Amino acid sequence: MEKILLLGFSDQASLKLLPEGATVAASLAASLECSWEVALVGKGVQEAANALGSCGAAKFYGVEGDEFAFARYSSDLPAAEALLKASQSTLILVPGSSRANRVLSALAMRLGGRADTHVTRVAVEEGKVLANRWFYRQRMEACFSRSQRPWVISLEPGNVEPQSFNAATVSVEMVSVALPDDAKRTKVLGLKYPAGTAQTIRPDAQLLFVAGAGWTKKQPDGELHVPEAEKTILDFLEKTQSSLGSTKSLVDQTGGGDAVLSFMTHLNQIGQTGSTPRHAKGLATCCHGEEPHVVGWRFITERRAVNIDANCGWARGKTDVLYVADAFAVMKKVNELLSE
Numbered sequence: 001m002e003k004i005l006l007l008g009f010s011d012q013a014s015l016k017l018l019p020e021g022a023t024v025a026a027s028l029a030a031s032l033e034c035s036w037e038v039a040l041v042g043k044g045v046q047e048a049a050n051a052l053g054s055c056g057a058a059k060f061y062g063v064e065g066d067e068f069a070f071a072r073y074s075s076d077l078p079a080a081e082a083l084l085k086a087s088q089s090t091l092i093l094v095p096g097s098s099r100a101n102r103v104l105s106a107l108a109m110r111l112g113g114r115a116d117t118h119v120t121r122v123a124v125e126e127g128k129v130l131a132n133r134w135f136y137r138q139r140m141e142a143c144f145s146r147s148q149r150p151w152v153i154s155l156e157p158g159n160v161e162p163q164s165f166n167a168a169t170v171s172v173e174m175v176s177v178a179l180p181d182d183a184k185r186t187k188v189l190g191l192k193y194p195a196g197t198a199q200t201i202r203p204d205a206q207l208l209f210v211a212g213a214g215w216t217k218k219q220p221d222g223e224l225h226v227p228e229a230e231k232t233i234l235d236f237l238e239k240t241q242s243s244l245g246s247t248k249s250l251v252d253q254t255g256g257g258d259a260v261l262s263f264m265t266h267l268n269q270i271g272q273t274g275s276t277p278r279h280a281k282g283l284a285t286c287c288h289g290e291e292p293h294v295v296g297w298r299f300i301t302e303r304r305a306v307n308i309d310a311n312c313g314w315a316r317g318k319t320d321v322l323y324v325a326d327a328f329a330v331m332k333k334v335n336e337l338l339s340e
């Protein structure tokens with residue numbers, strides 16, 4: 001008989017993923033007709049548990065304290081281990097924040113189990129638990145099962161619509177974990193991001209805005225308009241809080257001595273050799289829509305593109321709507337409308 005544990009951390013980024021994790025845990029427990037529990041590590045564990053109050057979990061556990069407030073391998077790992085031992089669950093579902101993903105394989109190793117990260121679906125078929133994940137830069141999807149327990153499964157965020165749970169006061173069984181001094185040597189003093197990217201890459205945004213190399217090319221008047229391109233793009237991002245993506249051609253220009261957009265880095269690149277984000281909508285501008293770029297749009301549900309060329313790659317069935325227009329003019333007008 002399986003028993004499910006939803007394991008979460010109480011930093012802001014991890015907390016946001018808890019409702020989605022609880023939705024998956026509740027649904028899996030219903031399919032397996034087994035009970036499920038919640039375990040939380042960090043500071044403010046009671047409040048985090050209360051927020052999930054009505055989710056249907058049979059029991060809540062916590063490791064609480066200042067020493068567990070921030071992501072640190074040497075404290076997160078013993079805390080998670082203690083919680084798993086207290087719960088004795090066989091299937092451990094963990095919302096896949098960077099904090100969680102850092103400790104999961106070691107956690108499974110310590111308990112003689114197995115870990116899988118970036119799992120996009122967990123389901124039950126003929127009584128067997130099956131997990132899905134993508135391999136080889138999102139080109140192949142595997143559906144697999146494991147016999148080892150505990151099976152630690154990190155859930156890739158954004159795959160399940162989270163239920164909204166009513167808050168209720170729950171009783172949390174606190175588990176105490178004594179950390180040796182050498183587990184406390186690392187202190188998190190703050191976060192620093194590479195210049196530019198912190199403000200432009202927003203995984204939670206509704207819209208992915210992609211800028212292609214066309215923004216830095218000569219325009220119909222024979223001139224470059226790079227400062228205008230920068231202003232238009234940043235204005236749109238600020239107004240909409242969209243996430244900024246790029247093509248490879250545009251980010252590679254940084255090293256080629258060509259005109260560049262100062263806020264663009266390789267971290268913005270979408271595509272075969274870039275990232276594959278999961279925004280609900282995407283808008284490509286001044287981007288040709290070549291296959292190595294468009295494969296990065298695999299999980300973008302609704303796609304639109306603005307290109308001056310009616311024969312660009314997007315026109316070949318790769319977008320829902322193609323506006324054949326000058327992106328400088330279109331985005332300027334969009335920004336005006338947004339200002340109103």
Ligand SMILES: Cc1cc2nc3c(=O)[nH]c(=O)nc-3n(C[C@H](O)[C@H](O)[C@H](O)COP(=O)(O)OP(=O)(O)OC[C@H]3O[C@@H](n4cnc5c(N)ncnc54)[C@H](O)[C@@H]3O)c2cc1C
Nearest residue numbers: 212213214247248249271272273274286288292293308327
């Ligand atoms: C092995 C390999 C891996 C690759 N991996 C990636 C990857 O991960 N990501 C990626 O992006 N690419 C990747 N590429 C490169 C990819 O094939 C394309 O070369 C690249 O995506 C083209 O970028 P672009 O569309 O910005 O530039 P261009 O091809 O130069 O297109 C610019 C577009 O802007 C349009 N334009 C110009 N002015 C305007 C205007 N005023 N209004 C509207 N439109 C305008 C033009 O009509 C043109 O279509 C890879 C290539 C290879 C070989």
